Amino acid sequence: MCDAAVTVKVKYSVSSLPIATAKEVFDLVRDDLSAVEREFGRQSKSEVVVIQDIARYLLSGGGKRIRPLLLLLSAKALGFTGESRIRLGAVVEMLHTATLVHDDIIDEAQTRRGKPSANTAWGASKCVLAGDWLYMQSFQTALDERNFKILDLLIGLTQQMVEGELLQMQKLGHLINEEEYFDLIFRKTAMLFKVSMQLGAALAGVDETVEQQLGEYGRNLGLAFQIVDDVLDLVGEEATLGKPAASDLREGKATLAVIHALERGTGAEREAIRTVLADRDFTRVKHATILEILRGHGSLEYAMDAARAYAEAARQSIADLPQANAEAGRALRALLWVPGYVTDRDR
Amino acid sequence: MCDAAVTVKVKYSVSSLPIATAKEVFDLVRDDLSAVEREFGRQSKSEVVVIQDIARYLLSGGGKRIRPLLLLLSAKALGFTGESRIRLGAVVEMLHTATLVHDDIIDEAQTRRGKPSANTAWGASKCVLAGDWLYMQSFQTALDERNFKILDLLIGLTQQMVEGELLQMQKLGHLINEEEYFDLIFRKTAMLFKVSMQLGAALAGVDETVEQQLGEYGRNLGLAFQIVDDVLDLVGEEATLGKPAASDLREGKATLAVIHALERGTGAEREAIRTVLADRDFTRVKHATILEILRGHGSLEYAMDAARAYAEAARQSIADLPQANAEAGRALRALLWVPGYVTDRDR
Structure with missing residues (x-):
């Protein structure tokens, strides 16, 4: 399914590629991202008031909008500037939001991004349906593009994400190995990153090799993103995270650093981790005991090294992409900036 | 949205159309329905074991298969006999099943068709995801048909069904009028019946008038079906229903007979109904007190009259449909049989 566990061993090096600055990236996509926000407003209109309320609550929840950003940059790097990129930018964020709502029901999450989670605010029942509605609305918008390739990508993606969440549920409280971990985070996170990039390619109608390169960038970036998320969950403070610290462990989820420590720890250390899970x-x-164990084995640094390796692999995936024009070149340099943003963030 | 409340006033008469017998219908569709059952098996294959288990539990749950039946007969009545009818027959039943799983979570249903409901057997969390998976698997199968018309019908349908369920939640425990009732049962039930018929037309590639006639048949039949379901819920026994008697009232749902009595009852009777809701x-x-009130005002008979009126309206919708060949004629006569089956059943 995912050969990620192998790639991790590739040693990363500081990239020598022409990377944009944060300001350049911001200038490049500001208008497009605003247009995506307006598109959310249009998309979440429903004659059923409660849908509109929940959809807007969720979509205004302060997400990083990294998935629409990827789609916008992917399309732009290939010279595509049609309106479809805005609509599909909204679609990938809405799909992401649909999975979050259903996941929060399952995890019985109380908070999300520092606010009460939707299931706390509206109750699980309404959120089951609100999630369903967001899925359908996303597909409806995608369907309006009249492009089977786009639908293939989105339906295949959603199935993988749902299966990933179910696999994760089955593994809660259990010890898993690196391979299982990478399969889970590919399905849960990296596949949506990959598809966001591929959708840009589908809009531009480029050949398969280019689509594959962009998809590979998305996959590598997504893996890096989730590894960092999981490290932040272990070491971050509640105030910064917008949710309780170490919520993965509280939900019985073993992530990369924990798996690393489990494989290297003493009997007593392994027992301590097993107990928490x-x-x-x-x-x-x-x-604090768990953090001490992780630090003792360099497990957090191991995970961050893996994330940085994937971030650099993402950059390398698109290093030789042809540039259609100056604007495309700027988008490409912006894509080279994103991996550093992903690995250096603190929330 | 739905002009059903008006149509109800049309007086029904015993149909003079050439109606098939139950045996003729059974002989006509037996092989196709078996093929649909085999298709469920193929569709519910997943490398995630729990999905396969839940999907098979749900799909073997003893449903009446009326939605696949409609699709098969609709296609056959138009002379279409390609394999797609089997795949789409499975799709409409899987979509129906997906909505049932999510509805059962919301209603906290303990039983369904005389067996523990899926959320009792597997827990609500897994069922949220199993429902999602069934939706995606249905769309995947439909997408493989490479027919935008089919996708338009299915995605539009699913959105309406989800909105209908949310509208119903908002109205739980409240008094609603006939118009609201018909809007709800159109979204919850009649639209899937309508779309099942329209999918047959989409496969056959007939013109819009014929599709509309078949759709109208489905809508009328679906309304009749749900009205009867709601009456059976009020008067049936737990052993026959496969779920607790009067579960609608136990969930705060006012259905047609109850609405009729509310509009005609004394102050004390209205108060009794309000109290239960x-x-x-x-x-x-x-x-027993509620049943006495309903019987006192002829409310159950009123609802059954409405159901029979819709059943006859369904027959009339396809009365002048052209017949491609003898097999198509048999399918048409079978479609004329279904409304009587729907209104005369006891579960």
């Missing part, structure tokens, strides 16, 4: 709280073993 | 149980007001 089974208990799903820090009553018997403290959060 | 608010309490969502029969502690303060007994089930």
